[in-house]
Amino acid sequence: MDVLRVEKLKAFYIMESAGEERAVKAVNDVSLTVRENEVLGIAGESGCGKSTLLKSLLGSIRPPLRHMGGRVTYLHRDREMDILSLPKEERQKLMWQHISYVPQGSLSVLNPVRRIGDTFRSFVGAHLDIQKDPDRFESLVRSHLQDLGLPVDTLKAYPHQLSGGMRQRVTIALATILKPRLILADEPSTALDVVVQRGVIQLLRDIQTEQHNTIVMVTHDMAIHANISDRVAIMYAGRIIEEAPVERIFAKPLHPYTQYLIGSLPRIGDKSYRLSAPGTPPSLADLPPGCAFHPRCPNAESICRREIPSLSLAGRDHRVACFLAAKEDADVGSSEALGSQ
Numbered sequence: 001m002d003v004l005r006v007e008k009l010k011a012f013y014i015m016e017s018a019g020e021e022r023a024v025k026a027v028n029d030v031s032l033t034v035r036e037n038e039v040l041g042i043a044g045e046s047g048c049g050k051s052t053l054l055k056s057l058l059g060s061i062r063p064p065l066r067h068m069g070g071r072v073t074y075l076h077r078d079r080e081m082d083i084l085s086l087p088k089e090e091r092q093k094l095m096w097q098h099i100s101y102v103p104q105g106s107l108s109v110l111n112p113v114r115r116i117g118d119t120f121r122s123f124v125g126a127h128l129d130i131q132k133d134p135d136r137f138e139s140l141v142r143s144h145l146q147d148l149g150l151p152v153d154t155l156k157a158y159p160h161q162l163s164g165g166m167r168q169r170v171t172i173a174l175a176t177i178l179k180p181r182l183i184l185a186d187e188p189s190t191a192l193d194v195v196v197q198r199g200v201i202q203l204l205r206d207i208q209t210e211q212h213n214t215i216v217m218v219t220h221d222m223a224i225h226a227n228i229s230d231r232v233a234i235m236y237a238g239r240i241i242e243e244a245p246v247e248r249i250f251a252k253p254l255h256p257y258t259q260y261l262i263g264s265l266p267r268i269g270d271k272s273y274r275l276s277a278p279g280t281p282p283s284l285a286d287l288p289p290g291c292a293f294h295p296r297c298p299n300a301e302s303i304c305r306r307e308i309p310s311l312s313l314a315g316r317d318h319r320v321a322c323f324l325a326a327k328e329d330a331d332v333g334s335s336e337a338l339g340s341q
């Protein structure tokens with residue numbers, strides 16, 4: 001079952017300079033569905049629009065970001081809610097209890113002058129009527145921390161007394177205490193060292209197993225996707241260019257950009273430098289015509305310079321936006337697609 005549907009979503013940063021408007025096309029015609037209980041990974045190099053996409057999914061589009069078209073629909077309790085046209089109060093109600101957001105750089109979201117316990121108290125208090133029942137609050141927070149393997153003493157600490165990894169776990173504990181159905185996490189482990197990172201990812205996995213929620217997990221790190229994601233969507237220059245189950249994307253990446261992303265991961269025993277994509281990503285304010293990847297693509301043909309490829313089926317649950325990859329895989333794609341019907 002789908003919990004979230006994104007259809008042809010466009011959100012641009014509209015910048016004005018010298019009386020002229022310039023559009024930074026950060027989310028450019030994105031269509032995507034998120035299924036119940038899955039971890040959907042979103043990957044792609046810095047500046048491709050991952051965080052902007054996540055903010056748009058939350059309906060949090062404020063100037064200079066502007067909604068230029070498309071829809072974001074939540075399917076909740078048999079209701080369809082178009083979050084971008086929902087009144088603010090209804091959107092906020094839906095948020096936090098049902099959707100929770102771990103923003104990028106969230107190591108710094110905890111208020112430095114408040115004890116962790118007070119932050120929990122005001123957050124939970126804003127959503128549940130706990131003022132009358134402090135015991136209920138205490139037991140809710142304690143049992144949640146214990147479930148997440150965090151020491152209850154953490155509640156007495158100030159953020160600066162905790163390590164980066166612990167602060168990030170506390171942020172995740174805060175984001176999940178109300179058992180949201182959907183968690184949107186933006187690079188939750190990026191600022192941490194590898195061992196601590198593993199702990200944070202494991203924590204999110206444990207929460208998902210226990211609470212059966214759905215996670216949209218943004219990280220540029222493909223190794224993390226290999227660990228946690230069920231499906232992965234690859235973004236390039238504001239668009240989704242490939243989408244497939246995680247095993248499939250690693251075993252058979254079709255888009256040349258995905259092939260570079262996966263090919264650049266180290267392999268044991270191989271001491272040579274792995275290939276990364278040549279060149280740099282285009283400016284989102286000045287995209288090349290046709291496929292935005294064509295200037296970096298080793299296989300580009302004339303159609304790639306003229307037309308934008310759409311995301312089309314290239315195997316079971318596998319979509320790719322590449323004229324050449326789709327052509328190459330057409331036989332497999334059509335037979336598998338038939339097989340899945």
Ligand SMILES: Nc1ncnc2c1ncn2[C@@H]1O[C@H](COP(=O)(O)OP(=O)(O)OP(=O)(O)O)[C@@H](O)[C@H]1O
Nearest residue numbers: 013024026045046047048049050051052053064284
């Ligand atoms: N407030 C803003 N005003 C104008 N442009 C912005 C703003 N925030 C982001 N951008 C631009 O939008 C594009 C997408 O940015 P976004 O932060 O969504 O990328 P990202 O994929 O999350 O990158 P990263 O991996 O570095 O977090 C970038 O070109 C960025 O410079």
Ligand SMILES: [Mg+2]
Nearest residue numbers: 050051052104
């Ligand atoms: Mg980001």
